Amino acid sequence: MTPGGMARLVAADLRRHWRHFAMAAVGIVLGVAALAFFLALGLQVRRVLLEQVFPADRLEVAPRSADLDLLAIRLPLGRDALEADDLGRLAEIEGVLAVRPRMRLTVPALAVGGAAVFGAGLQSEVVADGIDPELLSGELGGAFREVSESFVERPCSRDGECGPDAYCAVSAGICRPYLPAVVSPQVVELYNGALRRAYRLPKLNPDAIAGLSFELIIGASSFAPSSTDPLRERVRLVGVSEWAIPLGLSLPLGEVRRANRRLDSPAAGERFHSAILEIASKDALPGVVAAVEASGLEVSDRGAGRAALLTAVITAALALVGVVLVAVSSAHIMHVLWLVVLVRRRELGVLRAVGARRRDIRALLVLEAAVVGAVAGLLGVVAALAAGAAADAFAGARFPDLPFKPDSFFAFEPALLAAVVALAVGACALGALAPARRAAAGDPADALAGR
């Protein structure tokens, strides 16, 4: 069929059956409007959350967990480590200034000591990880750094002989450096809030924690088989940091790496359990989040990621309403077209008698439905824009100046609007397929006779 002829026939048919089509299109208009409205709202809320409410220039990234919980046992199905090339890929994301990997201590460890503070010697299992000292250089200056590599050992007989950052390991008779460590505010809170009371220990002031030292036996445990040759280190707390492991002890990355290599396996010294990305600016954050998620990793930071996820879930739920409306309308279009095809049986027979192929008939009907979808989709978009403007005006007049109140609550992206119109067109064309096939079936002689 010639394009011009097709256009003329489609236009004539739509004009003639516009009442039928208008009825079918109402649902499409509503569905598209709801879809565009909620998606634009969700998009904007997510943006505000990420860029204004939880502005961050750092982001923690972890492998996506796909664990399966079976009763009490968790089967780790996903990868649980980042390899070197994962880190390389993260570093290449636009807007990422630096990638700071962290590594878990993969062998058990025991903390022993504390008599000076607590008045009694304590012994506790500890969970530990290693973080890049660069990450804390801003907060703690140079106090949190790798010490073992550069330390020059020398003989001694007592602590005073080894300088301020080292102690005398009496059994070996040499000076050893204190391992600097940081704890999270949660650890301090947990201690002050619960443990302290239960064990009748003195309260700790977060500011006074620095300097506290104790012995850390890496590779030893009070209930698991211990390594034959555990590392005996002395740890000195240098501060409290948000970036420390939530319940445990964070050491400089190099120290944990060394311990894992020696006590676990060489491979354990190459596997990182997460990484912290330093971001150029908060504007780059959404793009970085998207790129991280696209590469199969997960943003596991506190707050922003979770809030963004929640928004996405709510948006999806509301958008579903729109999708269902569009789907129902597609069924409605199909129904209307069944009727139209029956009414127009003779006429379609005439078209075939003068030379229309079956596919011309099918194309004609699908195109008519698609045009209805496009018009309804555009009307729906206009309705959504109007509803959005009305909601913004209402919010502007009613709500006080909220701290994070944006200029508009809606992000009507052109791509979003184009996508919902395309959905409407697609839904209508899809609904037209079956009636169109039916209309083109059989011989023209039957159609002409009205059969």
Next chain:
Amino acid sequence: MTGVRKRYPGSGVEVLRGIDLEVAAGEFASVVGRSGSGKTTLLNLIGGLDTSFEGELEVGGGSLRGLPDAELAAYRNRKVGLVFQDSQLLDHLSCADNVALAAHFDRGGRGDRARLRRRADEVLEAVGLGGAAGRRASTLSGGERQRVALARALFLEPELLLCDEPTGNLDAETGAAVVDLIAGLHAAGRLTVVAATHDDAIAAAGSRVLELRDGVLHEAAREGR
């Protein structure tokens, strides 16, 4: 056509029971017969509107049997013009649009809109409806409708014109005018005409009269012209 048989599904009787017919190019053959004798059935087969039959059916040297849809559509589009008893116009379109309908499906492509429009005026003129191009088909009288249908059939200059009781719904006078028109067109060109009718006037206009009786064609005695 040789040995063409046709039985409608679900009906016991065979409507066409071995039709042997040869129509020469340029001939005007009339098919007469009682109502229900199978005239429409026969024309539908020749016109490529009905594809289920037995036997052999050739038009212009090509067989219609088992032709793919696209080729059959092209055959209906370019080779034959069809005029039905009840005109079968699209009422919501203008006369010009009705007449030019076939051009929409002419994949050879016959030029631009202006040219199609000129051709529509030309064929409408030929059937005596020169001024009616812009009128909606629904506003036409019976005789005018049949003439527009004739103009539509002629639009792409077919070799074969099939008319199924073209005057069946018209009064004698209007009918006679349509018959004259068909006879005139036949006389003017190389058009082959097969017309089903029980209108004596058409039968008389034809160069050959065939009677369809009991599913078989009988050559009727010429009644002179």
